[in-house]
Amino acid sequence: MEPNERHALNDQALRRRLAIDCGSCCGLCCTALYFAKSEGFPADKSAGKPCKNLLPDHRCAIHSALKARGLKGCLAYDCFGAGQRVAARTFGGQSWADLREDRETMFAAFLSVYGLHQMLWYLLEAASLRLPDALRAQIDGMIGEIDRQADAPAAALAALDPDVWRGKVNPLLHAASETLPVNPGKPLPRDLFGRDLRRFDLSGRDLSMALLIAADLRGCTLRGSNLLGADLRDACLHGADLSQAVFLTQAQLNAAAGDGKTKLPASLRRPATWT
Numbered sequence: 597m598e599p600n601e602r603h604a605l606n607d608q609a610l611r612r613r614l615a616i617d618c619g620s621c622c623g624l625c626c627t628a629l630y631f632a633k634s635e636g637f638p639a640d641k642s643a644g645k646p647c648k649n650l651l652p653d654h655r656c657a658i659h660s661a662l663k664a665r666g667l668k669g670c671l672a673y674d675c676f677g678a679g680q681r682v683a684a685r686t687f688g689g690q691s692w693a694d695l696r697e698d699r700e701t702m703f704a705a706f707l708s709v710y711g712l713h714q715m716l717w718y719l720l721e722a723a724s725l726r727l728p729d730a731l732r733a734q735i736d737g738m739i740g741e742i743d744r745q746a747d748a749p750a751a752a753l754a755a756l757d758p759d760v761w762r763g764k765v766n767p768l769l770h771a772a773s774e775t776l777p778v779n780p781g782k783p784l785p786r787d788l789f790g791r792d793l794r795r796f797d798l799s800g801r802d803l804s805m806a807l808l809i810a811a812d813l814r815g816c817t818l819r820g821s822n823l824l825g826a827d828l829r830d831a832c833l834h835g836a837d838l839s840q841a842v843f844l845t846q847a848q849l850n851a852a853a854g855d856g857k858t859k860l861p862a863s864l865r866r867p868a869t870w871t
């Protein structure tokens with residue numbers, strides 16, 4: 597087996613660990629995080645307080661009605677697998693409800709691992725590109741370092757500052773982005789709110805941090821397009837081809853509208869709420 601094939605297999609296994617497994621968690625997002633009703637959550641809620649709809653077994657009492665109630669925040673949220681890692685590994689299967697003094701430690705560890713897993717996701721995306729050997733080695737090394745860091749004891753995770761890691765990761769992501777093929781057309785503005793983009797060739801576009809809220813991308817092809825941090829809330833992706841889009845996340849897809857014809861990268865799931 598070629599070294600790159602071996603890496604690809606390891607990366608696939610790691611990506612699977614970044615997919616949420618709520619059955620192995622204890623409703624950490626529904627408890628640890630601050631929510632605002634205006635952002636599509638059921639009510640304003642302070643961090644550390646369980647949502648009123650969280651059942652004692654950590655399931656959501658209104659799960660099947662989230663879409664009908666317009667709770668877009670709940671539907672879009674994705675923890676990059678941080679919840680199950682903290683609950684099942686860092687805390688050995690305990691729930692926040694079992695803890696007293698350590699409850700805040702668990703919540704803080706969850707936020708840290710969320711940041712680390714998000715960086716892992718982007719690094720794995722970068723690792724899937726055609727990269728110069730030296731950059732690939734740096735990215736592979738960083739993936740290993742961050743994955744080991746996410747296995748630190750609870751107190752160390754709670755005290756961790758993800759921004760320190762972001763300071764190391766961001767230059768690598770930037771360097772990887774520079775290797776993407778560039779669309780020769782006129783650059784698009786960052787503010788594409790509500791725009792009809794169907795007539796544009798979106799392949800090879802730098803759409804990182806673009807405001808694509810409610811934009812119409814029906815039938816568009818985004819081959820090699822950089823979607824890092826793009827805001828896809830309510831963007832219409834019906835029939836669009838995102839199978840080779842780069843830096844796309846599950847949360848971005850969850851927040852958008854697609855259908856059975858939308859083509860997705862193999863590492864992402866079709867949201868259950870899509871038509």
Ligand code: SF4
Binds near residue numbers: 624625677679
């Ligand atoms: S924190 Fe993650 S794994 Fe846990 S319930 Fe929320 S989405 Fe699911």
Ligand code: SF4
Binds near residue numbers: 625626637649651657
């Ligand atoms: S409504 Fe359900 S999914 Fe949303 S925060 Fe509450 S328990 Fe979690």
